[in-house]
Amino acid sequence: MARINANYRKLSAGYLFSEIGRRVALFRQENPGVKVHHLGIGNTTEPLTPAVIAGLRDGVDRLATIDSYRGYGDEQGEEELRAGLVRFYRRRGITLHLDELFISDGAKPDAGNIQSIFSSDSVVAFQDPAYPVYVDSNVIAGRSGSYNNNRGDYAGFVYMVCNEENGFIPDPPQDKVDLIYLCSPNNPTGAVATHKQLKKFVEYARKCKAVIIFDASYSEFIADPQLPRSIYEVESAEECAIEINSFSKFAGFTGVRLGWSVVPKALTAEEGEPGELHRFWLRRQTTFFNGASNIAQCGGIAVLSDQGLKESAELIGYYMENARVIRDGLLVTGLNIYSGVNAPYLWLKTPGGLTSWDFFDKLLHEANVVGTPGSGFGPSGEGYFRLSAFGHRENIEEAVSSVKKNLRL
């Protein structure tokens, strides 16, 4: 008799964005004709840049003639794309080898799947709040106890609280853990770890032989040149850290699906077996995955060209100008905003001690603006709220005007 993976039943009800969708739909139904402004999901809205479009067209054209046609590509991704990434890292002073890079269909699958190469009884630490995929994938893999509805956390997980006091970047855990998920710039808080803060984690991981899973998906949004864009900017991180990154946001590629992971050969889990994690991640990817779309990979190669990088920087500039518009507009209302300078997300404190969902409803009903409740990202997100800078400028400006005019603070 087929039985279900009962870990799925442990997952706290529904995905955050389904509940948002439900409340927005209800609002629309009750308020026909009212324009709703979306500052919610982190989805790109602007067209891809000319260099990238040309790369994607080339990817399609190659499939149209017998001489240029290719079926399955290299198992770790096209060599030209990986070589482009090696150069991309080298410009930051980081040396990676071609076969330490694994091209994927995005950071979300990598962030979800990477846990599967580790023991199922691993003790896992997460930033709190964090991108829900880290926690959910580990619940499904059976590493948690049950969900506590009152506290909003899972038994058995280690939550590294991010709050005003620590500038939303936590210290390493007090106790020994096996795996640590770090995301910088963090989604949802937009907080970026300094070199010194990352170094503490690398030292912790090397001491405890823990592995850091570093999600750098938003690294290209970092404006401050002093802030690290890769964990490998910290000395010896290649011995204890995996890095995940994506073309989704920095090239506006969200639906095209392209990302990469770095699993260094120097990375060690148990004693005496360097290279095993690298080999098992290769085995994982070649067993459960068959490469990112060859068309998307041609687009990725174009992103990493000089012209592609220049255009992507302009695209990022557009979204970061949105962030500035939101930030400047809302600061004058007296709202507490903690980010939006080095990340496309703005993290704010709900006014008057409102819960995240109460502020969601207030913002929707008074200003007709949709954001994302911080509590959806973990228990320490309660009382906070995320706004996203992805959107057309005029919509962003309208949303900000509406908040300034209509939100009763």
Place this chain on the structure above:
Amino acid sequence: MARINANYRKLSAGYLFSEIGRRVALFRQENPGVKVHHLGIGNTTEPLTPAVIAGLRDGVDRLATIDSYRGYGDEQGEEELRAGLVRFYRRRGITLHLDELFISDGAKPDAGNIQSIFSSDSVVAFQDPAYPVYVDSNVIAGRSGSYNNNRGDYAGFVYMVCNEENGFIPDPPQDKVDLIYLCSPNNPTGAVATHKQLKKFVEYARKCKAVIIFDASYSEFIADPQLPRSIYEVESAEECAIEINSFSKFAGFTGVRLGWSVVPKALTAEEGEPGELHRFWLRRQTTFFNGASNIAQCGGIAVLSDQGLKESAELIGYYMENARVIRDGLLVTGLNIYSGVNAPYLWLKTPGGLTSWDFFDKLLHEANVVGTPGSGFGPSGEGYFRLSAFGHRENIEEAVSSVKKNLRL
């Protein structure tokens, strides 16, 4: 201290195709200038058809302008694509609902990931020989004991032997199992289950409340109109079967990455919970996956148009003519060939009682033709060999000539 998922260490050494690559490289080194003919991997070689190229170009063009740009798509895949698949099934008399279809980046990921929604102590049955992903994904998930090097099998798995006596389609297992993987047309044997044979499995599964995972990736290669192309042609299969399929082979899409799974809402695992498997597969896909490339999905929509289907049928006709050339050519040599009429693979018995790998070496050294040892697909594949019909016609013809002329039988 981070520890590895030790199940990876149970996996039998190396991937089949790595060992083939190693032997071919060695042969080339020792025999410079000798042309090697590839009838090995199931990779497409012919360019995509005009309708599909137009669809993919449209997919790229949509990303180039502000009005047509979209980021992430619908979580189960573009509705237009799923609607196309609903029509595709309806033409075979099968009624599916839009939300029972899950668009993916190919059959391999679905075949590997589907096990994760089931209990980790499930007893699993496989056709032997079979596509290695079914077995490997279940080893990694911890459902097997250790690998027996002499027998070539894993403790704890149920192997359903496919041999000459049963026409390479087995009966359901004698004992109760929880999950059954079936692939028809089978890779590697090319054998296709009849309606009566599938019915036996459906009856078994309904009786034991087992779930069948039916891989129909090669269904479009079935020429005989009497043979079922979908498990859902069997009455009540929607209560006990998941189906996986792909655009890879039938539209020549191998590197573009597009496939789909069907998880019916009527599918039941444990008693009293219909719909739960459907819901958990959705949760799995929305947690670990972020949709197939939107460009590939535009290509898939084009494949399912009237013109796209017509052109795909011609492309399949090309590969099946290759299969005929191989089959007819090799039959006159006296080799025993069991398939190649309803599948792009030809399964043959090694002559003179040779092992699969010995025949691999013989074929490579005498005729300079690369095929795939049957033993790489499971213990019952020993003494058999797979040839693939994917290739340019002239190469296929050269390979066949070389076998006829040079293979010493």
